[in-house]
Amino acid sequence: MAAPLLAMRNVSKSFFGNEVLSGVDLDLRPGEVHALVGENGAGKSTLMKILAGVHEPDSGEIELGGEQVRFSHPSQAQVAGVAIIYQELTLLGERTVAENVFLGREPSRFGVIDRRKMETETTRLLEELGERSFTSRRLVRQLSVAQQQVVEIAKALVVDARVVVMDEPTASLADHEVELLYKLIHRLQARGIGVLYVSHRLREVFDLAQRVTVLKDGRLVSTTDTEAIDIPGLVRLMVGRDLESFFPPRESDIGDVLLEASGAGHRRLRDVDLRLHAGEIVGVAGLQGSGRTSLARALFGVEPFTTGEIRVDGRRTRITSPRRAIKAGLGYVTEDRKSEGLALRQQVRHNALLVAHALHRSAGVSVSELLTSVELTGGPDSASREVRFLSGGNQQKVVLAKWLAVRPRVLIFDEPTRGIDVGAKFAIYTLIRALSAQGVAILMISSELQELIGMADRILVMRDHRIVADLPGDSTEEAIMHAAVHEEAAP
Amino acid sequence: MTAIAARVRLPSGGGVHLALALVLVIGAVIVAVDGGNLLSQPSITGILHRSAALGIVAVGQTIVLLVGSLDLSVAYLISLCSLVAAETMAGQEGMVLPAVLAVLGVCVVVGLVNGLVVSLLRVNAFIATLGMALLLRGVIDDQYDGPAGQVAQGFQRIGYDRIGPIPVAALLMGAVALVAWFVLTRTKLGYRIYAVGGDVEVARLSGIRTAPVVVTAHVLCAVCAGVAGLFLASRLGAGTPTVGTDGGYDLESIAAAVLGGTALAGGKGGVVGTISGVLLLAVLDSVFNALEVDPFFKNVVRGTVIIVAVAVYAVRTRRPR
Numbered sequence: 001m002a003a004p005l006l007a008m009r010n011v012s013k014s015f016f017g018n019e020v021l022s023g024v025d026l027d028l029r030p031g032e033v034h035a036l037v038g039e040n041g042a043g044k045s046t047l048m049k050i051l052a053g054v055h056e057p058d059s060g061e062i063e064l065g066g067e068q069v070r071f072s073h074p075s076q077a078q079v080a081g082v083a084i085i086y087q088e089l090t091l092l093g094e095r096t097v098a099e100n101v102f103l104g105r106e107p108s109r110f111g112v113i114d115r116r117k118m119e120t121e122t123t124r125l126l127e128e129l130g131e132r133s134f135t136s137r138r139l140v141r142q143l144s145v146a147q148q149q150v151v152e153i154a155k156a157l158v159v160d161a162r163v164v165v166m167d168e169p170t171a172s173l174a175d176h177e178v179e180l181l182y183k184l185i186h187r188l189q190a191r192g193i194g195v196l197y198v199s200h201r202l203r204e205v206f207d208l209a210q211r212v213t214v215l216k217d218g219r220l221v222s223t224t225d226t227e228a229i230d231i232p233g234l235v236r237l238m239v240g241r242d243l244e245s246f247f248p249p250r251e252s253d254i255g256d257v258l259l260e261a262s263g264a265g266h267r268r269l270r271d272v273d274l275r276l277h278a279g280e281i282v283g284v285a286g287l288q289g290s291g292r293t294s295l296a297r298a299l300f301g302v303e304p305f306t307t308g309e310i311r312v313d314g315r316r317t318r319i320t321s322p323r324r325a326i327k328a329g330l331g332y333v334t335e336d337r338k339s340e341g342l343a344l345r346q347q348v349r350h351n352a353l354l355v356a357h358a359l360h361r362s363a364g365v366s367v368s369e370l371l372t373s374v375e376l377t378g379g380p381d382s383a384s385r386e387v388r389f390l391s392g393g394n395q396q397k398v399v400l401a402k403w404l405a406v407r408p409r410v411l412i413f414d415e416p417t418r419g420i421d422v423g424a425k426f427a428i429y430t431l432i433r434a435l436s437a438q439g440v441a442i443l444m445i446s447s448e449l450q451e452l453i454g455m456a457d458r459i460l461v462m463r464d465h466r467i468v469a470d471l472p473g474d475s476t477e478e479a480i481m482h483a484a485v486h487e488e489a490a491p
Numbered sequence: 492m493t494a495i496a497a498r499v500r501l502p503s504g505g506g507v508h509l510a511l512a513l514v515l516v517i518g519a520v521i522v523a524v525d526g527g528n529l530l531s532q533p534s535i536t537g538i539l540h541r542s543a544a545l546g547i548v549a550v551g552q553t554i555v556l557l558v559g560s561l562d563l564s565v566a567y568l569i570s571l572c573s574l575v576a577a578e579t580m581a582g583q584e585g586m587v588l589p590a591v592l593a594v595l596g597v598c599v600v601v602g603l604v605n606g607l608v609v610s611l612l613r614v615n616a617f618i619a620t621l622g623m624a625l626l627l628r629g630v631i632d633d634q635y636d637g638p639a640g641q642v643a644q645g646f647q648r649i650g651y652d653r654i655g656p657i658p659v660a661a662l663l664m665g666a667v668a669l670v671a672w673f674v675l676t677r678t679k680l681g682y683r684i685y686a687v688g689g690d691v692e693v694a695r696l697s698g699i700r701t702a703p704v705v706v707t708a709h710v711l712c713a714v715c716a717g718v719a720g721l722f723l724a725s726r727l728g729a730g731t732p733t734v735g736t737d738g739g740y741d742l743e744s745i746a747a748a749v750l751g752g753t754a755l756a757g758g759k760g761g762v763v764g765t766i767s768g769v770l771l772l773a774v775l776d777s778v779f780n781a782l783e784v785d786p787f788f789k790n791v792v793r794g795t796v797i798i799v800a801v802a803v804y805a806v807r808t809r810r811p812r
Binding site: 052073075077084115 | 677678679680682683685686689690692693694695696697698699700754758759
């Protein structure tokens, strides 16, 4: 067995008296993919940030290649050969690929940058990563998310990283892009680089990792070979709950049509026909860029349909702005809750009443009742905390509370559980079920097919900005994927 | 200008060069109809002269804007520098170098304080530099009642001499802009300025120590203001407590930079666009002067031009999803 590349021993860290990590051990071998899993708040990101030099540990040791290290600024971690690929990409949109790859370590002589070297090196790195679809001179904002991730990985390679940490790297990737990422990770492994892989998607853990470490409440639960465990076993370690109970069962009946679109479309979307019934959960599947989010935004009036007809409750309704959509009884939980769903620097209370106030309507219930109804955890003073301090799961619950305050009849969810830990996911699923039991019609967009199959009564599949299939809720993943990529597979 | 724009990468500021060319052509036609000549040598010399001070300040302002900050203290700093220069020189040729060094010293101190307050104390740049502006104003009001000191005879040549049709002042502006352009596009410091202004967290996570970058940008901006103060002192022959504020260099320098495509939020733009922005404002001025337009109307047009320019940038950067 190879000697460990990285060893963290007995690492502890507290913030303001709260212990977020206590005595955690972790090691990483050359060429290994080591997965790190746990619910949000389990301490994964703190552990990563200690490794990255963002936070200093209160106690414990870190050894890199047999030498003890201590980082107090990210630049020191980089020099030591640790590269982090954060969940939110750390790239500058207005700068070129090469400028981003060499950001902070540009080749230079007397402070003057050797641009040619920077560009040829970048091109070489991109080729090494099997990427030929863009050049080193392109502006990063012109690239797709998947391409940007390649840039991010090139950025890690340029420091001659020995350890690469990836935080939820697939969170914003579509399935075929995930395949590419897998290939890239295998290349890193082949170079003897150790990869620490943080993900909520457990299937990826088994696809990629040789070992998996589970954290819970800041403590190490276990480190196991992935061959010696399965998904249900892993979930049990993480939350102490079985996977079978993960998707709460349907307990109500489906009612009348609440929202109907016929022949609707605009500049990009074409021929949208759909019907949502009261109490129904309709899933929307499709690859990244297939028009799923465009559909949600069109229905909600952000980029309104220009053709066709929308009926709410059987009455023809023109939804030309979000305000009109809300008045017609629609709500929209966006995929980007931080920039589109919440006023991060305001208190939970204000966020929860945002929509109600915008309509000059009283919520009808108190804020605390509202927060209780979404099961917001976090103590009695949680209503007065600024939203940015909440975990992803609790933030999503605040978004939901914001909509429940105006009692919508149709709710659109776009990636409702993205970046949310397993426990909070379950809470969100339960809430969605409860809403549908109350007769709310739900449209749920998701990249996680398991989630769609577990929750939806029907699954619409989108491709090339069109709805191409209307499948039953108990379809197989293969059937959904087939519909989502069909034309690409054909010659 | 467009030839330069083609070689120098300008993500979205390219439009200002076109706008400058258009204003020049349309202005020339209108002035010609009125019986004047906008493109005559004295007129062009005048435009360049008029641009010099604002151009130098605006180059500095561009640097702080790019790093994601701004500097509202430049107008008072210019006044103070003109006074320090004229008083130190007191008409003697031998005192020119000490005067220049004294001015640079003042600027470095002001820039350091601005930069440290913004980066380490995390005071919003608007407030920090506004505070500095008031502080400088207090010093000026306390120490000076009116014009003071006298610059050396030889020093005045910077303000008035020209080489062929090109005023020395314009060459000075060109030199300052060239240095700034080189720093921003070819050096590590410049790359860091764009990185910090583009996203301070990304810069930090990429291993850049951000505070020194912000401080350096503020010092460079203050030094540019000092150079402008020296130039204005040479032109007026003495130091004047109101020369900076009369010129409105604080807000106009920001306007010129933004007109040239530099993003107020930072990380995007550059000095080439800024210089075009400054020239555009100067050409507009010359056209209005030639037509003897009411100053009120003049400001209305300038304001409109700036707002339209920023609106155009905003629309162009808005991306469909």
